[in-house]
Each structure stands twice: as structure tokens, then as C-alpha cells.
Amino acid sequence: MARERKFSREDLYRVSKQLLLKHGYEGFTFSLLAKDLNISRGAIYKYYENKDELLSEYMIYEMEIFLNKLDKINNYNSFNKQFDFLVDLMFQDQEMHQLRKIGFEIPHTTSETVKINSDTLSQLHLTMYKNLQSFVSQGKKEEIIKTHIPDELVLGFIFQTIDIPNHTHIPQEKWIASIKEIIRNGMFVQ
Amino acid sequence: MARERKFSREDLYRVSKQLLLKHGYEGFTFSLLAKDLNISRGAIYKYYENKDELLSEYMIYEMEIFLNKLDKINNYNSFNKQFDFLVDLMFQDQEMHQLRKIGFEIPHTTSETVKINSDTLSQLHLTMYKNLQSFVSQGKKEEIIKTHIPDELVLGFIFQTIDIPNHTHIPQEKWIASIKEIIRNGMFVQ
DNA sequence: AAAGAAAGTGACAGATATGTTACCTTAATC
DNA sequence: GATTAAGGTAACATATCTGTCACTTTCTTT
The missing domain is CATH 1.10.357 (Tetracycline Repressor; domain 2)
Known part of the structure; x- marks a missing residue:
């Protein structure tokens, strides 16, 4: 560990769920996800390609x-x-x-x-x-x-x-x- | 009339149907539509905004x-x-x-x-x-x-x-x- | 054959999503 | 307190979609 994460895996999943149900698969983007998590988009790429x-x-x-x-x-x-x-x-x-x-x-x-x-x-x-x-x-x-x-x-x-x-x-x-x-x-x- | 249309309304509807069923609403684009109709994207804008x-x-x-x-x-x-x-x-x-x-x-x-x-x-x-x-x-x-x-x-x-x-x-x-x-x-x- | 009108094209600008990366921040470890 | 490493950011390049517009093509009308 080096620094506390701003968002947990649970956060990620919870917000992803909301976005998926609202926008569907094609409408789901990292931009939306980052915005709803109040983090930068780049941060998500640390964990997922x-x-x-x-x-x-x-x-x-x-x-x-x-x-x-x-x-x-x-x-x-x-x-x-x-x-x-x-x-x-x-x-x-x-x-x-x-x-x-x-x-x-x-x-x-x-x-x-x-x-x-x-x-x-x-x-x-x-x-x-x-x-x-x-x-x-x-x-x-x-x-x-x-x-x-x-x-x-x-x-x-x-x-x-x-x-x-x-x-x-x-x-x-x-x-x-x-x-x-x-x-x-x-x-x-x- | 001035010039024959390259695509009929039926063509438009038929291809739109295929694309809608394949990609859903969010995945449907004029780009895909134009490509499948072998026309330029701009042509569609003559009829629909x-x-x-x-x-x-x-x-x-x-x-x-x-x-x-x-x-x-x-x-x-x-x-x-x-x-x-x-x-x-x-x-x-x-x-x-x-x-x-x-x-x-x-x-x-x-x-x-x-x-x-x-x-x-x-x-x-x-x-x-x-x-x-x-x-x-x-x-x-x-x-x-x-x-x-x-x-x-x-x-x-x-x-x-x-x-x-x-x-x-x-x-x-x-x-x-x-x-x-x-x-x-x-x-x-x- | 010239004029007119509708059909179609390609290029441009703006918006947004995507991956990547150099750089900054924070906290644990030595 | 310096080092280290993971977390996070912002900017860049690339790609795609969108809407518009000047221009060309094709056909009808006169």
C-alpha cells in the first residue's frame, strides 16, 4: 500500500450498475463512470484496460x-x-x-x-x-x-x-x- | 423531380431495421446507415435532421x-x-x-x-x-x-x-x- | 442548349470516447 | 527525512459521430 484509494471496488460496481441500467451496454462509458465517482478517467485505467x-x-x-x-x-x-x-x-x-x-x-x-x-x-x-x-x-x-x-x-x-x-x-x-x-x-x- | 434517388424510403427503413436489431438504439448511427446504403452520410441529412x-x-x-x-x-x-x-x-x-x-x-x-x-x-x-x-x-x-x-x-x-x-x-x-x-x-x- | 431544381458528395468544425503517458500526491518503510 | 511505490491527474493523440455547407451531378423543363 502506498496511498489510500479514492474509490473502492464496491463503489465501482455500484456506480457501474446504475449506469448500466440507465444507459445500457453501448451507452456505458468510462467518462460517465469517472464523473459519477468524482475521479479522473485515467484512474480507472490503472485497474482496467x-x-x-x-x-x-x-x-x-x-x-x-x-x-x-x-x-x-x-x-x-x-x-x-x-x-x-x-x-x-x-x-x-x-x-x-x-x-x-x-x-x-x-x-x-x-x-x-x-x-x-x-x-x-x-x-x-x-x-x-x-x-x-x-x-x-x-x-x-x-x-x-x-x-x-x-x-x-x-x-x-x-x-x-x-x-x-x-x-x-x-x-x-x-x-x-x-x-x-x-x-x-x-x-x-x- | 430532378434526379433519381439512390435510395428509397423503403431502403432506408429496411436497413434501419437491421441496424436497430443488431446494435440497438444507442449503437445506431448515420455512419453505419450510409455505409450499408452505399451513399454518403450527408445525403441522409437532406431528409432527416x-x-x-x-x-x-x-x-x-x-x-x-x-x-x-x-x-x-x-x-x-x-x-x-x-x-x-x-x-x-x-x-x-x-x-x-x-x-x-x-x-x-x-x-x-x-x-x-x-x-x-x-x-x-x-x-x-x-x-x-x-x-x-x-x-x-x-x-x-x-x-x-x-x-x-x-x-x-x-x-x-x-x-x-x-x-x-x-x-x-x-x-x-x-x-x-x-x-x-x-x-x-x-x-x-x- | 440553357436554366432550374433536387440528389448526392466531400470536407470542415465541434463534440465526445478511447488509450497512453509524463508528472504529481500520498503514505508506508527504511 | 529520504526512498519507494501505488494512487491519481491532466494533457495528448486518435478515432468516431454529428451537423453543416459549398460544390458537383443528374435530370426535367423551357
């Missing part, structure tokens, strides 16, 4: 946090409780879900570091996928989930429906309850 | 085409057929749905023309919404759709689920059939 290096590293960080939370799905042994847990988690981590989509825009063609990070990220996605895969399998084995529905669709419904904009500001609890109901039993009167 | 003017106009064009198709929903008088029509339409016009989301990124703060176009676009969205609103109302009146489900969610499910990525390339027919089944009756065994 380009934005892809920073962002791919940050995505790994977010993904690891998410996977840790997701892992708690194994604390529940009935499929129904796991289902509730998963949908609730997705709603809590709605922003993470936005970020994950932005993460796919990072090109893995630039520096070596980015390539390595992208590989790590792919690995984490695979881990997530396997975790969820076994969740779906169990649902089908317990004869709760219809077996003829593609696994991808089971997960896709849970992942996509959290993005439905709630323009009329229906209370979150009611909103989520309705989503769960539709996924479970549909929106048609039986 | 900036990209927002072009894009907002283009979005109106796409939206009008879509609304014309959507209007055919009234050719069906049973709710169930309308439902099938709507889901099928959304799948045919998947790209249009991507574009619509990108369209929301156009700032309505630049030139007067953009403001006017944005208003027109809002109007078209309202028209679409009302059209769909009456579809949902009918479904509830016919006691096919559960009345306690928020209207926004009924539409949201139809609009969002078409975005679920079909990575494993399940045949479209089977895919769409499963989506319809889940929306209607859920993914849980009854």
Missing part, C-alpha cells in the same frame, strides 16, 4: 451473489415451495435479471482478460442452468409439472414474466400472486 | 403496419379464436416487438418534428392498447378469462412470453402450442 474488462468482472461478481441466493432453493424439499422461492427470488432480484441480459452484449473478442472472464461467466450461467434444470426435473418427477412442456419453457416463463411492466402499480403482492397463479394454472377459467 | 427524426418516423410506419394486422382480430367473434390469432400474430411479428421496445428509447426532447412523431407514436400505442383492452374485456365477459387477473397481466403474458429464447430449437409449432397451453391452463398438472 477497457470497459469490457470491468463489466465482465462485475457481471461475475453479480452472478456469484445471485447463485449463492439461488442455491438456497435446496433448503426446500417440496417442489411447490421451491417454485414459490424461485419466483419470489426473481422478483427480489429484478435488476440482476436486467443486468444479466446486458451482460450478454459484452463482446468476448477483445482482450485476453475479457475472454477469460467471459468463459468464467459462461461457466456460472451453466451452473445456474443445471441448478434450475434439476428443479424442473424434480417438478416433472413429482408429477406436478406437465411432462410434455419443454424444460426451457418452464424456466422461460419464470424468467420472462418478471419483466412485465406493472404500469398501473398494482400492489406487488397481488401482482406476484397473479403471476404465480397463471404460471401454475393459467389465466383461463377451468 | 438527426437519427431520432428518422427512427421515430420509421417506428410510426412499423406501428401502423402492425395495427392493421392487429385489427383483423375483429374478424373473429369467439374469444378463443381471437386469443389464438393474437398469439400467432405476436410470433409472426417478433421483430416488430423488439423494435417497439427500442422505440421507447427515442428521447422526445430533441427537435419539434421528433416531438410530433413521438406524440403520434403514443397515440398509436394507445390505439393498440384500447384494441387489446376490449379483447381482454370480452374474455372476462365471456367468463373465459379469470376476472381477478389484472388486465395488464393478461396482455403482459402474451407480449413477454414470445421473447423466451428457444435455444434448443424446439419446432415453432410445438413451442407455440406449449406457450398457449401454459397461458390458458398453466404448466401444473391439474
